[in-house]
Amino acid sequence: MTRVETAPSPRTTVRRHPERGVYDRAAIDAILDEALCCHVGFVNDGRPFVIPTIHTRAGDTLYLHGSPASRMLRTLGGGIDVCVTVTILDGLVLARSVYNHSMNYRSVVVLGSARPVEERAEKLAALEAIVEHVAAGRSADARPPSDKELAGTTVLAISLDEASAKVRSGPPKDFDEDVSLPIWAGVVPLELAAGPPESARDLPAGLTVPGYAREYRRPDARR
């Protein structure tokens, strides 16, 4: 899969395996929406840090959230550079040669800086979107944030202006001279799968497991 529909910036141009580069916003959005978590990179005292967290996308904006006491959120809230990367693993690519082993995956890299979200309506909408990102339908059931909880949550916004995706799919690509070797080759598909929900022990009687928990799957999951 290779599409170049909008011009990438010099920093987001995929250099290794350029045929895997994807700059189409719809494709980038679909990967951001399916990926459950992201890895946030930032520089503190000159050193790199990478922290996993939950994100959501709303239009052209990526939102992160967390505690006001979080070192990451306090650092990012100062407007420094940030790199947010999401990766979906789609399969193991087992080639005949060790050298041609690979992975099928879809990843997105977003470069930018974070803007603290102060306005109440945007903050509430972002938190609702984060819950919906995790489990579509859940925000209609869960108790909304109180004013105190809202004040106790930091929300950051990052523009998707500078983003690119990298995608590998399909079978192994072995060298011609290796294809006749008596070695099995192929792809083992992977997906993030949900098991049966585990209800909290202290639930009031008569509550049933909602559909979004009973039949959980990522939006647009490929399989």
Place this chain on the structure above:
Amino acid sequence: MTRVETAPSPRTTVRRHPERGVYDRAAIDAILDEALCCHVGFVNDGRPFVIPTIHTRAGDTLYLHGSPASRMLRTLGGGIDVCVTVTILDGLVLARSVYNHSMNYRSVVVLGSARPVEERAEKLAALEAIVEHVAAGRSADARPPSDKELAGTTVLAISLDEASAKVRSGPPKDFDEDVSLPIWAGVVPLELAAGPPESARDLPAGLTVPGYAREYRRPDARR
């Protein structure tokens, strides 16, 4: 789950939710070994970058590999600071309140710098370990690297001296006043699951799918 068995460094001390901090090397190793991929953070021209890649652990060393043309590997090979983070998602934690929603996860952060692996035996062992990390048993089947392929692969080593893990497990933790609300709460377990292997179309006749592909699972996967 909270264990503090070795003293964390100031930089790897878990500050947010300190009860989730884990500094026991066996626990850290198990997470590194189960996680299929990692996210590598580094600073280039003062800006953070986060790139997904495959890692492996051998004793006290984390190995990464890739093309000598890779910007990431060339940058890291210069001995600059690196942060390698792995994250395993174990479940959605759906609480009564939006505020107490969470994830069950196990993550490890490794801080250090990368050493290019030049010695042939260590390089071959690292590449074999990377294949074994992806699919235990595969390296006995696949064609080993030729001298040319070995020269065309960069391997980097990072010490595990400075590493910490962060783990959340168990049910939602709601506020007492929320427990009686008529809202379902619980955990949706997650795991990276494998589907039926897709054999390459150009396989010689008579090859069967090996067990590590037919019944693929991560080592020490919890479920």
